[in-house]
Amino acid sequence: MALNRIVSALTAGKLRIAVVGLLVVAAAVGGAFALGVVGVPSVAAVNNSFGDVTNETTVVETDLVVSNPNPIGVGLDGVSIDYTVSMNDVEMASGGREGVSVASGNSSIAFETDLENDAIPPWWTSHVENDERTTVAIDATVTSDLLGRSANLTRTRQVETDLIGAFTSDETRPVNADAPLVDDPVLYVNETRGRWGTVSEEETPIEMEFDAYNPNLEPYVVSEIGYDVTMNGVEMGSGSTDEEYVIPSYGSETVELSAALRNERLDEWWVTHLNESVNGHQVSDLRIEFYAVVELPSGEELTVPLDALTYEETVETDIFDEGLDRGEGSDTGDSTDAEGSDDGENTSDGGSTSADDNTTDDGDSGDDSGDDGGLLPLAADR
Structure with missing residues (x-):
C-alpha cells in the first residue's frame, strides 16, 4: 500500500509538471504574439x-x-x-x-x-x-x-486595348459592283474613321464614317449600307443605315454608319475567347463586314459587297x-x-x-x- 501511494504521488507530480509546462509554453507563445515578436502570416x-x-x-x-x-x-x-x-x-x-x-x-x-x-x-x-x-x-x-x-x-x-483604332485609315479602296454593263469601280472610299459611341446596358455602338468618291459621269445614290459584326464567329450585331446619300459625279460625300454590338452576347464571346487559346494566350478575331445598296442612273439597284472595307482585328490576351x-x-x-x-x-x-x-x-x-x-x-x- 505504501508503495502504491508513492507511485500515485509521483504520477500526480509529473502530470502537474506537464500541465504547468504546457501553460508556460502557451503563455510564452501568446505573449510573443501580443508583443509582436511572432509575426502574422x-x-x-x-x-x-x-x-x-x-x-x-x-x-x-x-x-x-x-x-x-x-x-x-x-x-x-x-x-x-x-x-x-x-x-x-x-x-x-x-x-x-x-x-x-x-x-x-x-x-x-x-x-x-x-x-x-x-x-x-x-x-x-x-x-x-x-x-x-x-x-x-x-x-x-x-x-x-x-x-x-x-x-x-x-x-x-x-x-x-485598341480594338477599333485601325479602322481609321486614309487608304483609298475601290468599290466594284461586278455586274454586267456597269463600269467598275462604281465608287472609291478614300478615308474611314471609327470611334466608340455612347455605351448603354444593351449595346456598344461603333460610330463610323466613310468618305466616298464617285469617279463616274453620273451621280450614284447609296440607299443603304449594312454591316455584320462577329467575334470568334459569335454574331455580335448587324444592321444598316436608314439614310440615303447622293454621291455627285466626280464628287465626294461622307456616309455615316453606327454599328452596334449587342452586349448580351459578350458572355458567349468570352467563352470562345478563353477556349481559343494559342500558346497560353486567349485569342479573339473581330470581323466587321459591310455591303452597300447602290442605285444606278438607270434606276437599277445593286447590292454590292464592300469586301475592300472588311475590318479584321486579332486580339490576344495573357x-x-x-x-x-x-x-x-x-x-x-x-x-x-x-x-x-x-x-x-x-x-x-x-x-x-x-x-x-x-x-x-x-x-x-x-x-x-x-x-x-x-x-x-x-x-x-x-
Missing part, C-alpha cells in the same frame, strides 16, 4: 489560371502562397483566406478558405473561385467608357483568428501569366492599401509598390516574393 505570392469554362461560369484556379515567419506552426490552425478579383471595380470572382493550417515558412494553398460570366457585360461597358482601359485588382487577405489580425496583399495592373517580376516587399500592419504608380518604384509606410504591377502589401511581416498572377495588357495585332 502574410501573402507571399498569387498564381492564377483559368479552369473549366461554361456558358454561365468560368473557374479561376488559384495557388496562393502564405508566408508564416514563425519558427513553428503551433496555434495557427485558425487561419482564413479571402480572395477577390475585380476589373474597373466590377467584382469578377471572389472566394476563400477557412480553417487553414499554416506550417512554418511558405505554404502553397490551392482553391477555386467562380467567375460569373454575366459580369462580363458590365465590365466591358466600363472598359469602353474608360477609353479601353481597365484596372485589374487582385486582393488577398490572410486572417489569424488567434490574433484577430490580418495581412493583406493588393495588386493592380492597367489593361489597355490575362493570368506566370513568372512576372519577383521583388521583395514589406508588410507594415493593418494599414490602408496605397495605390502605386507604373512609372517607378514607390515605397511608403503603407507598403511597397513595384513598377510593373502596382503592389501593396499590408500585414505584420513577410516576403513579397511571388508574382501577381500575371494580368498582362491586352495586345491587338493588326
Whole structure:
C-alpha cells in the first residue's frame, strides 16, 4: 500500500509538471504574439489560371502562397483566406478558405473561385467608357483568428486595348459592283474613321464614317449600307443605315454608319475567347463586314459587297501569366492599401509598390516574393 501511494504521488507530480509546462509554453507563445515578436502570416505570392469554362461560369484556379515567419506552426490552425478579383471595380470572382493550417515558412494553398460570366457585360461597358482601359485588382487577405489580425496583399495592373483604332485609315479602296454593263469601280472610299459611341446596358455602338468618291459621269445614290459584326464567329450585331446619300459625279460625300454590338452576347464571346487559346494566350478575331445598296442612273439597284472595307482585328490576351517580376516587399500592419504608380518604384509606410504591377502589401511581416498572377495588357495585332 505504501508503495502504491508513492507511485500515485509521483504520477500526480509529473502530470502537474506537464500541465504547468504546457501553460508556460502557451503563455510564452501568446505573449510573443501580443508583443509582436511572432509575426502574422502574410501573402507571399498569387498564381492564377483559368479552369473549366461554361456558358454561365468560368473557374479561376488559384495557388496562393502564405508566408508564416514563425519558427513553428503551433496555434495557427485558425487561419482564413479571402480572395477577390475585380476589373474597373466590377467584382469578377471572389472566394476563400477557412480553417487553414499554416506550417512554418511558405505554404502553397490551392482553391477555386467562380467567375460569373454575366459580369462580363458590365465590365466591358466600363472598359469602353474608360477609353479601353481597365484596372485589374487582385486582393488577398490572410486572417489569424488567434490574433484577430490580418495581412493583406493588393495588386493592380492597367489593361489597355485598341480594338477599333485601325479602322481609321486614309487608304483609298475601290468599290466594284461586278455586274454586267456597269463600269467598275462604281465608287472609291478614300478615308474611314471609327470611334466608340455612347455605351448603354444593351449595346456598344461603333460610330463610323466613310468618305466616298464617285469617279463616274453620273451621280450614284447609296440607299443603304449594312454591316455584320462577329467575334470568334459569335454574331455580335448587324444592321444598316436608314439614310440615303447622293454621291455627285466626280464628287465626294461622307456616309455615316453606327454599328452596334449587342452586349448580351459578350458572355458567349468570352467563352470562345478563353477556349481559343494559342500558346497560353486567349485569342479573339473581330470581323466587321459591310455591303452597300447602290442605285444606278438607270434606276437599277445593286447590292454590292464592300469586301475592300472588311475590318479584321486579332486580339490576344495573357490575362493570368506566370513568372512576372519577383521583388521583395514589406508588410507594415493593418494599414490602408496605397495605390502605386507604373512609372517607378514607390515605397511608403503603407507598403511597397513595384513598377510593373502596382503592389501593396499590408500585414505584420513577410516576403513579397511571388508574382501577381500575371494580368498582362491586352495586345491587338493588326
